[in-house]
Amino acid sequence: MYAYDELDRTLINERVSEFRDQVKRRLSGELTEDEFKILRLQNGVYLQLHAYMFRVAIPYGTLSSKQLRRLAHVARRYDRGYGHFTTRQNIQFNWIKLAELPDALADLAEVGIHAMQTSGNNMRNVTSDQWAGVAPGEIEDPRIWSEIIRQHTTLHPEFSFLPRKFKIAITAAEHDRAAIKIHDIGLRLHKNADGETGFEVLVGGGLGRTPFIAKTIKPFVSGRDILGYIEAILRVYNQYGRRDNIYKARIKILVHELGIEKFAKEVDEEWKAMGDVGLTLDHTAIEEVRSRFSYPAYEKLPHMPDELKQAAHDKLFERWRKNSVSAHKVQGYSIVTLSLKPVGGPPGDATAEQMDAVADLADKYSFGEIRVGHEQNLALPHVAKRDLPALFKALDRLGLATPNVNLVTDIIACPGLDYCSLANARSIPIAQELTRRFANHDTADLIGRLHINISGCINACGHHHVGHIGILGVEKNGEEFYQITIGGRADENAQLGTLIGPAVPYAEVADVIEDIVEAYLALRDRPEELFVDTVKRLGVEPIRERVYATR
Amino acid sequence: MPLVKQGRLTTDLFVHVADGAELPGDGAVLVTAERFLADPEALLRRAGKVGVIWPNNRNLDDLVPHLDRLASVALVFPTFRDGRAYSQARLLRERYGYDGELRATGQILRDQFVFMTRAGFDAFEVKKDADADAFAQTVKRYSVFYQPTGDGRVTALNRRMQLRHSESAGQ
Numbered sequence: 001m002y003a004y005d006e007l008d009r010t011l012i013n014e015r016v017s018e019f020r021d022q023v024k025r026r027l028s029g030e031l032t033e034d035e036f037k038i039l040r041l042q043n044g045v046y047l048q049l050h051a052y053m054f055r056v057a058i059p060y061g062t063l064s065s066k067q068l069r070r071l072a073h074v075a076r077r078y079d080r081g082y083g084h085f086t087t088r089q090n091i092q093f094n095w096i097k098l099a100e101l102p103d104a105l106a107d108l109a110e111v112g113i114h115a116m117q118t119s120g121n122n123m124r125n126v127t128s129d130q131w132a133g134v135a136p137g138e139i140e141d142p143r144i145w146s147e148i149i150r151q152h153t154t155l156h157p158e159f160s161f162l163p164r165k166f167k168i169a170i171t172a173a174e175h176d177r178a179a180i181k182i183h184d185i186g187l188r189l190h191k192n193a194d195g196e197t198g199f200e201v202l203v204g205g206g207l208g209r210t211p212f213i214a215k216t217i218k219p220f221v222s223g224r225d226i227l228g229y230i231e232a233i234l235r236v237y238n239q240y241g242r243r244d245n246i247y248k249a250r251i252k253i254l255v256h257e258l259g260i261e262k263f264a265k266e267v268d269e270e271w272k273a274m275g276d277v278g279l280t281l282d283h284t285a286i287e288e289v290r291s292r293f294s295y296p297a298y299e300k301l302p303h304m305p306d307e308l309k310q311a312a313h314d315k316l317f318e319r320w321r322k323n324s325v326s327a328h329k330v331q332g333y334s335i336v337t338l339s340l341k342p343v344g345g346p347p348g349d350a351t352a353e354q355m356d357a358v359a360d361l362a363d364k365y366s367f368g369e370i371r372v373g374h375e376q377n378l379a380l381p382h383v384a385k386r387d388l389p390a391l392f393k394a395l396d397r398l399g400l401a402t403p404n405v406n407l408v409t410d411i412i413a414c415p416g417l418d419y420c421s422l423a424n425a426r427s428i429p430i431a432q433e434l435t436r437r438f439a440n441h442d443t444a445d446l447i448g449r450l451h452i453n454i455s456g457c458i459n460a461c462g463h464h465h466v467g468h469i470g471i472l473g474v475e476k477n478g479e480e481f482y483q484i485t486i487g488g489r490a491d492e493n494a495q496l497g498t499l500i501g502p503a504v505p506y507a508e509v510a511d512v513i514e515d516i517v518e519a520y521l522a523l524r525d526r527p528e529e530l531f532v533d534t535v536k537r538l539g540v541e542p543i544r545e546r547v548y549a550t551r
Numbered sequence: 552m553p554l555v556k557q558g559r560l561t562t563d564l565f566v567h568v569a570d571g572a573e574l575p576g577d578g579a580v581l582v583t584a585e586r587f588l589a590d591p592e593a594l595l596r597r598a599g600k601v602g603v604i605w606p607n608n609r610n611l612d613d614l615v616p617h618l619d620r621l622a623s624v625a626l627v628f629p630t631f632r633d634g635r636a637y638s639q640a641r642l643l644r645e646r647y648g649y650d651g652e653l654r655a656t657g658q659i660l661r662d663q664f665v666f667m668t669r670a671g672f673d674a675f676e677v678k679k680d681a682d683a684d685a686f687a688q689t690v691k692r693y694s695v696f697y698q699p700t701g702d703g704r705v706t707a708l709n710r711r712m713q714l715r716h717s718e719s720a721g722q
């Protein structure tokens with residue numbers, strides 16, 4: 001965990017008082033709605049279909065139990081008793097009253113939580129691997145760097161009014177759980193031939209109506225130089241990114257229009273011209289940030305404790321363990337994913353009661369720490385294996401032990417037309433229906449890893465382009481239709497999905513998805529071949545034929 | 552429009568002269584980049600200070616050679632959501648060493664004062680009187696800064712390291 005010091009606390013309190021003043025000026029009419037809009041967006045406040053929506057940052061997906069309890073408090077006190085975890089390690093509250101927002105922010109600030117730059121055309125919440133610091137084989141804890149970049153990008157005096165939003169994600173593991181290739185800047189921590197730690201820097205990824213996978217702009221930038229290099233990218237973007245058309249304003253368009261070589265050259269020139277402007281991170285500076293992170297005092301525990309052996313005959317426990325429990329870098333410990341995708345439920349929602357209960361379980365079993373992943377699930381990152389059976393029972397009672405992590409019902413979905421003023425179609429009811437269709441866990445296990453991502457409009461908040469199966473809601477003559485793509489992925493081999501056929505109406509979506517899954521089961525060459533690998537091997541055509549033959 | 556300079560409401564000594572309009576015989580003038588570049592020498596020869604309004608979509612290269620003879624550079628925020636002039640301001644101050652008046656013009660609200668001051672602006676054509684009146688207290692709103700800029704404020708990281716150093720020296 002990163003511990004805020006007096007300076008961090010002071011800054012977020014100063015931000016709360018600034019926002020309080022802005023809300024006051026809006027309510028008194030001193031600020032027009034047009035002026036206020038930009039200011040509220042800088043602080044995560046959107047105006048949605050029914051009410052203001054409030055998005056709170058969970059930097060690099062790490063929460064303390066105290067912080068999670070405070071989020072529960074906000075859900076209860078200022079909202080309708082629940083929150084929605086997003087694909088970028090934020091939590092959203094959908095029913096906040098404007099006049100109460102400053103108080104909600106002040107309550108959050110007391111535990112070191114803020115909503116700075118969770119929307120607006122600025123540098124957004126820096127995201128990372130939800131298993132950071134505990135995943136086996138990691139280069140080093142990417143949260144150190146995430147925090148360095150979080151601080152650097154917070155209230156940046158030059159880059160708070162960019163052409164468009166700007167998202168940075170960092171991974172330090174072989175398997176990319178942070179989806180860095182669909183970010184404006186993706187950073188992959190690795191060591192060069194001299195053993196020095198640095199980053200492969202990728203740029204220009206993003207979804208929306210013109211999706212791009214990020215391209216490598218520099219294979220290695222050392223840790224000491226990373227802030228300067230990011231600053232150079234941002235300066236080029238701030239000056240030359242398009243501002244004439246909101247749909248062409250992301251850095252991906254600039255990179256695409258200039259070409260990666262020319263863009264890289266511009267950045268290099270700016271980087272060289274910058275010289276020493278105090279951005280170089282020497283060893284002391286990096287260690288200063290590192291020293292503010294605390295790690296659990298792990299016990300020396302056996303690899304296979306008796307509790308686990310005894311529980312092995314419990315079929316339900318075993319199913320859950322195989323699905324939701326992952327290897328930890330320390331022997332005797334596990335990482336446990338808590339599915340927020342119950343059958344029939346909206347993906348990523350948690351009630352205040354669930355949040356409080358998870359906070360208690362984190363205190364009891366995970367050194368008081370909780371993680372939030374971009375797949376809209378939670379994780380307890382440091383669970384002793386001997387505690388797994390007891391934890392399972394507790395999670396099961398809370399409805400948080402659905403054994404569907406990474407399976408067909410672990411669906412990513414945006415809020416869609418049920419909440420969002422941008423949406424063309426509903427997302428949540430599609431997700432709910434699909435979880436009912438595939439509610440049988442044996443079937444889901446048989447299908448294996450399969451990510452379904454749903455967006456209610458072209459803005460792609462549900463990351464439909466990179467779902468193994470992607471579902472995009474569109475509007476046709478006043479009716480909800482859905483385009484379906486297959487073969488996308490968001491990991492280290494990130495790729496955009498391919499359209500499988502004509503859009504289908506709302507009522508047929510679940511049938512089509514079932515048919516796609518059936519086609520895959522018939523076509524895969526062995527049970528271990530994942531859906532996305534079958535699509536890669538065969539292409540879209542054989543699946544299209546089977547699905548659309550009778551349509 | 553109220554002008555805030557060096558932290559105070561001030562009378563603007565510069566006259567904005569539109570393209571094609573006749574120049575006053577003396578006194579300080581602000582002219583467009585186009586007008587200035589058409590004949591910089593003639594403008595700089597006349598009695599009275601010269602400032603240039605530099606658009607936010609124009610590279611600074613043509614301006615840089617004249618910086619030491621200009622009394623003001625005015626950068627433009629066509630709307631306050633257009634942040635290009637922040638980069639221009641930092642480049643002028645930090646890369647090209649410009650130390651004359653750096654003026655923010657356009658849609659200037661109190662909510663940008665801290666960012667602008669940090670980027671190097673020291674003069675502000677403020678849109679609303681209430682915002683101009685609130686300048687002094689608004690720029691003091693923040694006491695913690697995470698990024699180094701040319702304004703010389705000590706960053707949070709450096710304060711921490713200084714603190715650590717003095718703590719260990721005191722032991």
